[in-house]
Amino acid sequence: CTHYLFIVVVAVNSTLLTINAGDYIFYTDWAWTSFVVFSISQTLMLTVGACYYLTFTGVPGTATYYALIMTVYTWIAKGAWFALGYPYDFIFTPVWLPSAMLLDLAYWATKKNKHSLILFGGVLVGMSLPLFNMVNLITVAYPLETAFKYPRPTLPPYMTPIEPQVGKFYNSPVALGAGAGAVLACTFAALGCKLTTW
Numbered sequence: 001c002t003h004y005l006f007i008v009v010v011a012v013n014s015t016l017l018t019i020n021a022g023d024y025i026f027y028t029d030w031a032w033t034s035f036v037v038f039s040i041s042q043t044l045m046l047t048v049g050a051c052y053y054l055t056f057t058g059v060p061g062t063a064t065y066y067a068l069i070m071t072v073y074t075w076i077a078k079g080a081w082f083a084l085g086y087p088y089d090f091i092f093t094p095v096w097l098p099s100a101m102l103l104d105l106a107y108w109a110t111k112k113n114k115h116s117l118i119l120f121g122g123v124l125v126g127m128s129l130p131l132f133n134m135v136n137l138i139t140v141a142y143p144l145e146t147a148f149k150y151p152r153p154t155l156p157p158y159m160t161p162i163e164p165q166v167g168k169f170y171n172s173p174v175a176l177g178a179g180a181g182a183v184l185a186c187t188f189a190a191l192g193c194k195l196t197t198w
Helices: 002-018 028-057 062-083 096-109 114-140 143-149 173-197
Strands: none
Touching: 028 062, 028 096, 028 114, 028 173, 062 096, 096 114, 114 173
């Protein structure tokens, strides 16, 4: 019972942490920085919960099911926001599902090897989610159009964005998100696997 309750709690918290992941379509000054941060946060929350669920059941496919839980929770929550007058573009398309499928594939293809799940699965999720996230961002809404249609409140001076220096690191936020995500996701995959044996 405790294990199933934990799965529900992690899925709810994953959703709460990723619920505002669409905000960067409004904050055009911080768009690339926010994209990288949100991509990494989603990668890690998906990885830890899905790996826990996957190793707990031992059934390939449950990582994708976990991602589906996150997606449905998010749709419900953001559907409520839509009822309050927010644009429906705020709804996130299911970017977690294809990454979770790769996690399942890594587990299944290596005959349920946890170490392969951590290494291969972690890297696959970390590398893929920022890519799917960018496809989502491009197809869901045009950021500038949305920003002008739904203007943000005036920011206090200490929150005024500084011109981002993206070029210092990478010209692509997808590359930065994927690189950082691939490294961190392995750690969180290991954490997810460890939680099964606490």
